[in-house]
Amino acid sequence: MAERNPYLPRTLAALLGWLQNFASKFAGYGPTLGFTAAEVTAITDDFNMFQYTMAAWDTFKAWLQDLNKFREILSNAPIGTPMPAFPAVPVLGVAPAAVPSGIFRRIANTVQRIKAHPNYAANIGEDLQIIGSEVVIDPNMLKPLLKGALDGVRPLIKWKKEHADSINLYVDRRDGQGFRFLAHDTIPDYIDTNEIPAGANSAVWDYKGRYLIGDDEVGAFSDVITITATRQI
Numbered sequence: 001m002a003e004r005n006p007y008l009p010r011t012l013a014a015l016l017g018w019l020q021n022f023a024s025k026f027a028g029y030g031p032t033l034g035f036t037a038a039e040v041t042a043i044t045d046d047f048n049m050f051q052y053t054m055a056a057w058d059t060f061k062a063w064l065q066d067l068n069k070f071r072e073i074l075s076n077a078p079i080g081t082p083m084p085a086f087p088a089v090p091v092l093g094v095a096p097a098a099v100p101s102g103i104f105r106r107i108a109n110t111v112q113r114i115k116a117h118p119n120y121a122a123n124i125g126e127d128l129q130i131i132g133s134e135v136v137i138d139p140n141m142l143k144p145l146l147k148g149a150l151d152g153v154r155p156l157i158k159w160k161k162e163h164a165d166s167i168n169l170y171v172d173r174r175d176g177q178g179f180r181f182l183a184h185d186t187i188p189d190y191i192d193t194n195e196i197p198a199g200a201n202s203a204v205w206d207y208k209g210r211y212l213i214g215d216d217e218v219g220a221f222s223d224v225i226t227i228t229a230t231r232q233i
Contacts, residue, residue, distance in 0.1 A: 007111075007132040008104065015104070016054050022107070022128055023047035029124055033117045035110075043110070046103045048096035059090045137163045142219030144209045148227040155192040155227040157207050159185075164211035164218070172206040172224075179208065192229070202230045 009015050023043050030040040066087040073081060100106070111130045114120055125131040144167055147158040159167055169190055171182040183190055196203045209222045 007130045008107075012054065016051060018129055019047045019050055019103075019107070022130070025128055029114075029128065032119050033114050033124075034119075035113075039110075042099070043107075045097050045099050046106070049099045050103055052093075052096050056092050059092070063087055063090050139211075139213055139218035142211045144211055144222040146207060146209055146222045146225045148207065148225040150227070150229070151191050153230045155205060155207070155229050156189055157192065157209070157225070157227075158189045159209060159222075160188060162211070164213055166212045167209045168212060168217060169207060169209045170221075174204060174206070179206070182207070184212075192227075194229075196229055196231050200231070202228055204228050 009018050023046070026035075026043050027040050030037075030043075070084060070087055073083060114128070114130065115125065122131070142162065142164060144159050144162075144164075149156040149158060157169060161167075166184060166186040168184055169182040170179045171192065171194075172179045173194075182192065192205070192207075194205075204226060205228075206224050206226050208224045210217045211219050
């Protein structure tokens with residue numbers, strides 16, 4: 001089974017490089033794909049503002065590091081330690097034209113328009129870097145990673161879909177019956193609402209899960225997690 005990674009990078013630095021490529025090449029493709037000159041310019045404005053903001057962030061991050069060093073010397077250095085000059089506050093250049101919020105949400109809408117246009121072709125998508133890389137998934141290698149927590153006093157089983165459609169969860173109530181089916185969950189996360197046995201103020205339960213693709217369980221069971229549920233006072 002094959003899937004594609006998202007075309008947008010995950011880190012801010014990588015997003016800046018991606019947007020630079022997209023904005024510079026979109027200007028050439030825009031008219032062919034039905035975009036107006038104003039819409040093409042808006043993409044360039046988005047890049048300019050994002051680049052300016054990222055540069056400002058890096059500049060002030062470095063300044064804050066220098067300021068922290070100055071503060072430490074000022075506050076805690078041995079008496080007689082020479083004091084450095086106060087770090088000069090950076091002066092930024094003139095900001096580019098203002099743009100609306102949600103640059104990459106608007107980019108996603110632009111990409112949808114691009115791919116829906118009759119003049120769109122795969123080579124354009126590759127050049128604009130709007131086609132994610134292909135990933136081959138072996139269903140037999142899938143294994144959920146469960147994490148346990150409490151939603152108030154009720155067990156909360158945390159899980160991620162990854163490349164699966166859903167998950168089957170199983171529980172061992174430590175009552176001698178072993179693991180048995182608990183729930184088929186399609187949207188993380190799952191809250192176990194089972195009542196604590198009468199006469200007890202808490203209960204220790206074990207959980208495990210297995211992914212599904214379609215209607216079929218695939219891959220390996222997760223490792224078992226243990227959650228202690230408490231009675232509502």
